[in-house]
Amino acid sequence: MRHEGQQQVKIGVIGAGPAGLTAAYLLSGADVDVEVWEADPRYVGGISRTEVYKGFRFDIGGHRFFSKSKEVEDLWSQILPHDMLECERLSRIYYDGKFYSYPLDLAEVVGNLGKRQSLLTVASYFKAKLSTSSNPDNLEDWVTRKFGGRLYRMFFKSYTEKVWGMPCREISADWAAQRIKGLSLIKAARAALRPRRQTPRAGETGRSDVIKSLITSFRYPRHGPGMLWEAAAAAIQERGGRLHMGTRVQGLTRTSAGRWRVKLALADGSERFQEVDQLISSAPLGWLVRNLEPSLPAAALEAAAALRYRDFLTVALILKSTNSFPDNWLYIHEPKLRVGRIQNFSNWSPEMVPDPSMVCYGMEYFCSQTDQLWRSTDAELIRLATEELLSLGLAQEGEVVDGAVVRQPRAYPVYDDDYTDRRLIIRAALSEHCPGLHVVGRNGMHQYNNQDHSMMTAMLTARNILAGEQLYNVWQVNQDADYIESGAAGSAVASALDQVRASPSG
Ligand SMILES: Cc1cc2nc3c(=O)[nH]c(=O)nc-3n(C[C@H](O)[C@H](O)[C@H](O)COP(=O)(O)OP(=O)(O)OC[C@H]3O[C@@H](n4cnc5c(N)ncnc54)[C@H](O)[C@@H]3O)c2cc1C
Numbered sequence: 001m002r003h004e005g006q007q008q009v010k011i012g013v014i015g016a017g018p019a020g021l022t023a024a025y026l027l028s029g030a031d032v033d034v035e036v037w038e039a040d041p042r043y044v045g046g047i048s049r050t051e052v053y054k055g056f057r058f059d060i061g062g063h064r065f066f067s068k069s070k071e072v073e074d075l076w077s078q079i080l081p082h083d084m085l086e087c088e089r090l091s092r093i094y095y096d097g098k099f100y101s102y103p104l105d106l107a108e109v110v111g112n113l114g115k116r117q118s119l120l121t122v123a124s125y126f127k128a129k130l131s132t133s134s135n136p137d138n139l140e141d142w143v144t145r146k147f148g149g150r151l152y153r154m155f156f157k158s159y160t161e162k163v164w165g166m167p168c169r170e171i172s173a174d175w176a177a178q179r180i181k182g183l184s185l186i187k188a189a190r191a192a193l194r195p196r197r198q199t200p201r202a203g204e205t206g207r208s209d210v211i212k213s214l215i216t217s218f219r220y221p222r223h224g225p226g227m228l229w230e231a232a233a234a235a236i237q238e239r240g241g242r243l244h245m246g247t248r249v250q251g252l253t254r255t256s257a258g259r260w261r262v263k264l265a266l267a268d269g270s271e272r273f274q275e276v277d278q279l280i281s282s283a284p285l286g287w288l289v290r291n292l293e294p295s296l297p298a299a300a301l302e303a304a305a306a307l308r309y310r311d312f313l314t315v316a317l318i319l320k321s322t323n324s325f326p327d328n329w330l331y332i333h334e335p336k337l338r339v340g341r342i343q344n345f346s347n348w349s350p351e352m353v354p355d356p357s358m359v360c361y362g363m364e365y366f367c368s369q370t371d372q373l374w375r376s377t378d379a380e381l382i383r384l385a386t387e388e389l390l391s392l393g394l395a396q397e398g399e400v401v402d403g404a405v406v407r408q409p410r411a412y413p414v415y416d417d418d419y420t421d422r423r424l425i426i427r428a429a430l431s432e433h434c435p436g437l438h439v440v441g442r443n444g445m446h447q448y449n450n451q452d453h454s455m456m457t458a459m460l461t462a463r464n465i466l467a468g469e470q471l472y473n474v475w476q477v478n479q480d481a482d483y484i485e486s487g488a489a490g491s492a493v494a495s496a497l498d499q500v501r502a503s504p505s506g
Contacts, residue, residue, distance in 0.1 A: 008033045011465065012262055012274065014249045015039075015282035017046020018451045019441030021232040022458035023280045025079070028241035030466055035276065036236065041246035041267050043226060044233045046282070047411060047442070048451055050226030051316075053404040055354035058316045058362050060408045062329050062343045063225040064089075064218035067452035071459065073219075079235065080221055080228045085349055089216040090326060094392065095154055095333040102331070117150075124148035140168035142176040158333040162340040163366045164310060164414065175415040175448065222349045225451070252279065252437070253293040260436060280461060282441035282454075284309070284410055289426055292434065300429035303422035307446055311374060312411035315363040315385035317395075318402040324359040325394055332392070338373065339363050339388045358401075361389065369409060378405040413446045422446075427475060438465070440474065453478035 011027055013020045016038035024034045043049040050057050065084065067073050076084065093100040098112045110118045125148035136142040139160065143152045157168055164171055221227035233243055246267030253261040260279045264272045281288050289296055289304035296304075330342045343362035345352040353360050363385035367373045376384070382403035389395045413419075423446055430437060440457040442449040449457070460472035 009278070010035065010276045011278050011280065012037070012260065012276035013280045013282075015046060015441070015444070016044040016229070016233060016243060016245075017282055017441060017454070018048050018229065019282040019444060019454040019458040020046075020280065021229055021236065022075070022455040023440060023462050024236045024241050024243075025232050026459060026462040027465065028236045028239035030462075032466070034236065034241040035274070036233075036241065036243045037247040037249050037262070037264060038243065038245050039248040044243070044245075045226045045229035047408060048225040048229060050224030051404075051406050053316060054318075054402070056316060056318055056345075056358075056360045056404075057224045057226075057352045058314065058345050058360055058406075059224055059226075059343070059348075060312065060314060060406065060411070061341070061364060062345070062348055062362065063220075063451065065220055065225070065228075065451070066216070066218040067450075069452055069456060072452040072455055075455065075459075076219065076228060079232050083222050083227060084219045085222050087218055087220045087328065087348060089218060089328060090347070091329050091331065092327055093155060093159075093331045093333055095158075097334075099330070100155075121148065121150040121154075124150040136173050138169045138173055139171035139176050142173040143168070146176075155333070158335045159331055159340060162335075162338075163412070165366065165368055165371075170416070172415045172417055172419070174420065220348050222351045224345075224349070224352060249283065249291075251291045251293065252281075252288075254434065254437075258436065278436040278438065278465060280438045280440055280458070280465075282439075282444040282458075284443040285423075285426060285439060285446045288439065288444075289429075292437075294433075296426075296429045296433055300426050303425040306418065306422055308414035308416060308419075309410040309443070310412035310414055311367055311369050312408045313365050313367060313374065313381070314406045314408070315365070315381050316404045316406070317361045317363055317382070317385055317389060317400050318404075319359045319361065319395055319399045320357065320401050321359055321395065321399045322357055324361075329362075334392075337388050337391065338365055339385065340366050342389070342392075342394070361394075363389065366412075374407065378403075381405050410443055413443055413448055415448065419446065423475075438474070445475065447478055449478050 010033045013024050013034060013036040016024075016036050020036055020038075021044065024036050028034045038044060040049075043051070047060050048063050050059055064087075065076055091102050093102055100112060101108055113121065128145050128148040131145055136145055140152065140157070143156045147156075160168055160171070237243055244264075248265045249262055250265050250271075251263040253263075255261050255275065259275050259277055262274050262276065262279070264274060266272060284307075286304040286307040289300055295301065324344055324346065326347065327344060328347050329344065332339050332341060341364040343364065345360045345362060350356070365373060365381075373381075382405065385403065386395075386400045389400070390397065430439065438461045439445050440461050441454040445457060447453070456477045457474045460474045460477065464470055464472055464474070
C-alpha cells in the first residue's frame with residue numbers, strides 16, 4: 001500500500017492481543033508494511049493468551065471462541081484450520097450449597113429450592129413483569145425488573161458484585177443491556193421444558209450424557225486461545241510484518257509532517273524511537289491519552305484519568321486426581337467465598353494438561369490492585385484457593401500438589417455512571433487532534449468486548465486504512481452483544497458487522 005508518489009505506507013500497532021494481531025494479520029495480508037510492539041516478553045494474545053506452567057496450560061479466564069459474526073468465525077478457521085475443537089458447554093452455578101445447571105433446568109431448580117420457594121420465585125418474576133416503572137439506570141433495578149427480585153438475588157447479585165467489587169446499585173444498567181439483554185426467562189424456560197439433560201455430579205465424566213441442544217457449544221484451540229494468537233503472529237511474520245516482544249510503547253508524538261513518532265522501551269532497558277504513517281493502538285485508552293504529544297485538551301485528559309478498571313487473578317491449582325468435576329467452569333455465588341469462578345481446563349481440551357492423572361483448576365478472583373488479595377504472596381493465594389476448593393467439596397485433602405498465580409491488571413473496563421460521557425469526550429478529541437491514530441479492542445476503546453468484538457474493531461480499522469477513508473464507524477461495534485448468554489436459548493442474531501456497515505461513520 002502506497003500513498004501517491006510516496007514510499008510504502010508504514011503502520012505501527014501497539015499490542016499483540018487479539019485486536020492488534022488481527023489488524024496486523026489483515027494489513028500484512030494486503031501487503032502493508034506493519035510493525036507490532038508488544039510489552040510482554042513471552043506471550044502474544046494479551047488477555048486471550050495461554051500461560052504455561054510446568055506443562056500445564058491455562059487461560060486468563062476460560063476463553064470461548066464463539067461469535068455471531070461469520071467473518072470472525074471464518075477468520076479463526078483461517079488462522080488455525082486444523083486445531084480448533086468443538087466443545088459443548090457445561091457450566092453450573094453454585095448457590096446456597098447447591099449446584100444449578102446453566103442454562104437453567106426447571107425441574108432441578110424446583111428440586112433444589114423446594115416448591116414453596118419456587119412458587120415465590122415465579123410470583124416475584126410475574127410481579128416484576130407487571131411493574132410499569134420507568135427505565136432503570138442501575139444494574140440491580142434492571143435485573144430485578146426483568147427477572148424479579150428473587151432470581152436477581154439468587155443468580156445475579158453475589159457473583160456480579162464479586163466481579164465488579166461494588167454494589168449492583170452502582171453499576172450502570174448499560175452493562176446489563178449490553179451483556180444480558182437477550183437473556184429471556186421465557187426462552188430459558190421453554191428450553192428447559194425440552195427433554196432434560198442428566199446433570200452429572202462431580203466425579204462422573206458425564207459429557208456423553210448431555211443433550212446437545214441445551215448446551216451452547218463453542219470452539220476452542222486444543223492448546224488454548226494462545227495457540228490461535230501464536231499462529232496469527234507467525235503468519236504476520238511470514239508475510240513480512242515485524243513483531244517486537246518485550247517492547248513497551250512509552251509515548252507517541254505527532255510530527256509536523258503528520259506522522260507518528262513512537263518511543264519504545266526495550267527489554268534490555270534501552271530506548272528507541274520509530275516513525276510510522278499511521279498507528280493502531282490496543283493499549284488502554286486512558287494510558288494512550290496521557291501519553292500523547294502534543295497533549296490533548298484538558299477535558300480529554302480528565303476523562304482519561306477517570307476511566308476505571310477491574311483487575312483479575314487466577315490461581316491455577318494442580319491436583320493429582322482423576323475425580324474432577326465435569327463442567328467447563330462453575331460460577332461460585334456463595335458470598336462467603338472469595339473465588340468467583342472455577343475453570344476445569346482439561347474439560348476445555350484434554351491437551352491442556354500434560355498428564356491425564358492430573359487436573360488443573362483455574363480459581364478466579366476478581367479484585368483491584370489496591371486490594372489485600374492482589375498484594376498477597378503467591379503462597380498465600382495458593383493456600384486460600386486450596387482451602388476454598390476443599391470447602392466446596394471439589395477436592396480431597398492432599399490432592400492439590402502445586403499451584404501458580406497469574407495477575408491480570410485491567411482485565412475489565414468498568415462501566416460506571418460517567419464512562420459513556422468520558423468515552424465521548426476522548427473520542428471527539430482523538431478525532432479532532434489525532435488523524436492517523438486508530439484505537440481498537442477492549443481496553444483500547446474502553447468497551448467490554450470479547451475477542452470477536454475486539455477483532456471486529458480491528459477488522460474495520462484495517463478496512464478503513466486500506467480504503468484511505470472512514471468507511472466504518474468502529475465505535476459502533478458491540479453496542480449489541482445479546483448473543484453472549486442468549487445463545488443458550490438458541491437465538492439467532494444478524495451479523496454485528498452488517499449493522500456497523502449500515503450505520504453512518506463518525
Ligand atoms: C476473565 C476473562 C474472560 C474472558 N473470556 C472470554 C471468552 O470466553 N471469549 C472471548 O472471546 N473473550 C473473552 N474475554 C475477552 C478477551 O480476553 C478480550 O476481548 C481480548 O483479549 C481483548 O483483546 P485486545 O487485543 O483488545 O486487548 P488485550 O487482550 O488486552 O491485548 C492488548 C495487548 O497490548 C499490550 N500492550 C498494552 N499496552 C502496551 C504498550 N504500551 N506497549 C506495548 N504493548 C502494550 C498488552 O501487553 C496486551 O498484550 C475474557 C476476558 C477476561 C478478562
